[in-house]
Amino acid sequence: MLENNSAHNPSTGSETLSSDEFSIHRQLVFWLFVATATLTAGTALLLLGADQEKNGFEKLTILPIVAVSGTLGAFVSALRRLYSFQHVLPVSRFKGLAGDANLYLIAYSSIPPLIGSIAAVILYVVFASGIIKGDLFPAFNCEVDKCDQFLDFLRHWKPALATDYAKAVVWGFVSGFSERFVPDILNRLSEKANQDN
Numbered sequence: 001m002l003e004n005n006s007a008h009n010p011s012t013g014s015e016t017l018s019s020d021e022f023s024i025h026r027q028l029v030f031w032l033f034v035a036t037a038t039l040t041a042g043t044a045l046l047l048l049g050a051d052q053e054k055n056g057f058e059k060l061t062i063l064p065i066v067a068v069s070g071t072l073g074a075f076v077s078a079l080r081r082l083y084s085f086q087h088v089l090p091v092s093r094f095k096g097l098a099g100d101a102n103l104y105l106i107a108y109s110s111i112p113p114l115i116g117s118i119a120a121v122i123l124y125v126v127f128a129s130g131i132i133k134g135d136l137f138p139a140f141n142c143e144v145d146k147c148d149q150f151l152d153f154l155r156h157w158k159p160a161l162a163t164d165y166a167k168a169v170v171w172g173f174v175s176g177f178s179e180r181f182v183p184d185i186l187n188r189l190s191e192k193a194n195q196d197n
Contacts, residue, residue, distance in 0.1 A: 029082050031109045036075040043068050062165055063124060064157060066172035070120020073176025074112040087102075116176025123175045123182050124168060128157060131189065137171070138164035 005013045043065075126132055128140050143156040175182045 013194050025082065028109050029079070031106050032075060032082065035109065035113065036072070036079065037173070039071060041156075043072075061154070062168055063121065063154070066120050066124045067117045067167045069172030070116040070118075070123075070176035071113040072116075073120070073173035074114075074116025075176075076095070076111065077116075077177045077179070078112045103150065112179070113176070115179070119175040119182035120172035123171055126185065126189075127168065127171070128153070132185075134177075136167070138167040140164070177191050 127138050130140070133139075138159045139161070140157055141160045142152070143158060144152070147153060147157045159168050
């Protein structure tokens with residue numbers, strides 16, 4: 001049975017983790033580290049082989065790279081919180097969790113990267129739509145004569161320059177790293193749309 005025996009450490013002004021909390025913390029760090037390392041290595045291999053036809057890789061589009069960037073941003077954010085021993089799991093609500101927690105902890109540690117990936121894709125579409133423009137944000141253009149269909153958007157509506165590709169990847173990472181970033185943007189856009197109506 002999991003007990004929340006956290007004690008306040010007067011010398012540091014912070015709470016120390018109980019043995020059960022530390023066990024859960026250790027498992028979260030392990031799963032997030034393994035997932036981050038695997039995703040990073042997989043992405044590096046894909047990028048290295050992307051232009052080598054002999055390996056059967058097709059040319060990668062930017063959208064999956066932006067999604068992976070958001071995932072990595074979320075992993076980095078979660079690992080930073082875990083590294084600082086912040087309470088990321090509501091231990092007192094889950095009695096008996098420490099015993100057979102592996103599947104639960106894998107699912108729990110997968111939530112931030114999943115949200116980061118979705119947020120990165122949403123932000124990319126916001127940029128691609130032209131709703132938000134400026135020097136800090138990627139500019140887009142159509143690689144063919146016209147892009148008026150959804151498939152044209154997926155295949156041919158891309159960042160205009162190499163720097164715009166880089167901006168898209170950076171903003172993808174930021175959207176995963178900062179949990180509130182994309183929801184705040186969407187809230188502002190929604191408020192602006194309501195004011196305009």
